[in-house]
Amino acid sequence: AAHNHSLWLNNQVLEQLGQNASLPEVLNTMLRIIDDYHAGMLSVVSLVSDNGDELLSCAAPNFPETWLGAIARVPIKDMSGSAATAVQRGETVVIEDIASHPYWAAPEFAAIRDATLCLGLRAAWSQPIKNSEGKVLGVFNLYQREPAAPDAEDLALLADYAKLAQMVIERSRMADALQESQALYRLIAENSNDAIWVMQYPDLTYSYMSPSIARLYGWTPEEFSGQPPDELMSVEELRRWSDTVEEHVRRVGEGDLTACFIEHELEVRNKEGHRVQVETVANIMLDSASRPTHIVGSSRDITRRKAAEDSIRKMAFFD
DSSP states (O other): OHHHHHHHHHHHHHHHHHTTOOHHHHHHHHHHHHHHHSTTEEEEEEEEOTTSSEEEEEEOTTSOHHHHHHTSEEEOOTTSSHHHHHHHHTSOEEESOTTTOGGGOSGGGHHHHHHHHHTTOOEEEEEEEEOTTSOEEEEEEEEESSOOOOOHHHHHHHHHHHHHHHHHHHHHHHHHHHHHHHHHHHHHHHHOSSEEEEEETTTOOEEEEOTTHHHHHSSOHHHHHTSOHHHHSOHHHHHHHHHHHHHHHHHHHTTOGGGGEEEEEEEEEOTTSOEEEEEEEEEEEEOTTSOEEEEEEEEEEOHHHHHHHHHHHHHHHHO
16 A cells, blocks of 8 residues: 555656646645545645745645644744754654644744644654755655654655655756746847857758847848758858868867867858858757757857958058
């Protein structure tokens, strides 16, 4: 039965994560399954606040709103309830009887203690949830209707539940951080003066082109991607670019990873047919076997800069 419970719990949690459910949603699903399995027990997960001073309740599917209001924010202090003490010490804390234990006797804790006892809960077991570096992320709590101490099997279960909660919290935070960074990169790419692009390797076709391509060449990204390469530049320029890429790829294949970085100047025709001097800076992206998969780069118009350099050269020559 314990094995089936564990399997069902893990499967349900993974399914929720796969559907990109929010952190409270996934944790609430997890705790509902745990509460259903353990008759007479109720579970809660609280998270450490960003500043590290408080425990914030995150998931407690079978507790009433009044109790949740009382434990919404709990200061992290030693010997101040079981959850805060477990976080402060970074170790399992077992309260066999809430009614008589000194950790629950502090005056500022009286409201939480009374609310918990009113629910008919007497024992509280708290397991810190730690990340792989040992930093405490939060706490997993199991409350019991009878005064009780956990046996070895209960302690192993507590540790398993905390481990599963750790995976859920870290996965959720990674997904949030990834979304934030994607939004930031999109913002940068779409507002940059330089044209930012992604080119597939080896066929050298564009899979992304930022809207700023219009400032550089006069084409929309869709129009630009649809242009045959020989419409954009001369055969010589095209050959120079592909030779440069192949030379860098060859060096990367020989183990020279500095060759992933490419700097190249090109002459490209814009939508009106005028020639534009372009400076391109790019990086060859590799897969886990160090094989090139695509090239990420940016291009800027250096026509004025080249004209200025030419005039300075002429002035130096004639002077």
